[in-house]
Amino acid sequence: MLAGALDNHExxxxxxxxxxxxxxxxxxxxxxxxxxxxxxxxxxxxxPHGCALWREAGGPIALTDEAHLLREAIFRLELIDWHNAGSKGAAPKRIELPKPAHEVRAAEAKTATKAQRHAARDARRASQK
Incomplete structure (x- = not known):
């Protein structure tokens, strides 16, 4: 844990x-x-949960215990409101937890690779004209 924190979140x-x-x-x-x-x-x-290290690392530990309780309270209030309104439409969903940093980095790398491929394809098409 210490080595990973030093490498990725110094x-x-x-x-x-x-x-x-x-x-x-x-x-x-x-x-x-x-x-x-x-x-x-x-x-x-x-x-503690919610400190700068855990916020940067992401995932459930990025939120303080109070933030988790608030997230749950908001969801339940929205659920009660939805139920009292006749349960019409889509049921409310909980606020999403922060994604872990390694998942965010992987998604960003995938997007960057895709963008590079598109740029290379566009450059090839432009040079063929």
């Missing part, structure tokens, strides 16, 4: 450690005050 990890524990993460992966990798890993695992 800035958010730095912000979360500073905000939660008052620990500065230095560029070389060391900390002030000095911590062992095991200690640092435990601290990262103990970061």
């Amino acid at each position: 800035g958010a990890l730095r912000a979360s450690l500073q905000a939660e524990y008052g620990i500065r993460l230095l560029r070389n992966g060391r900390t002030e005050p000095e911590r062992t990798p095991f200690e640092l890993g435990d601290l990262v695992a103990g970061l």
Whole structure:
């Protein structure tokens, strides 16, 4: 978990450690005050839901417990309203959870590849005219 956070979300990890524990993460992966990798890993695992690291990583852990409760309350109020209105139309849906960062990156890479293929195809067609 620590290595993945350092590789993919260093800035958010730095912000979360500073905000939660008052620990500065230095560029070389060391900390002030000095911590062992095991200690640092435990601290990262103990970061609260909704901190900068988890928001950037995405998924259910990106939301605080309060945000999860609010999401559920909104859904239930919409469901009650829909039911009281005669249950006509599509039933309300819960607000979607943030997608995990690796899924977002994969989708963006797929879109970029598709765009490059289209641009190459358009360039070939333009050169054939």
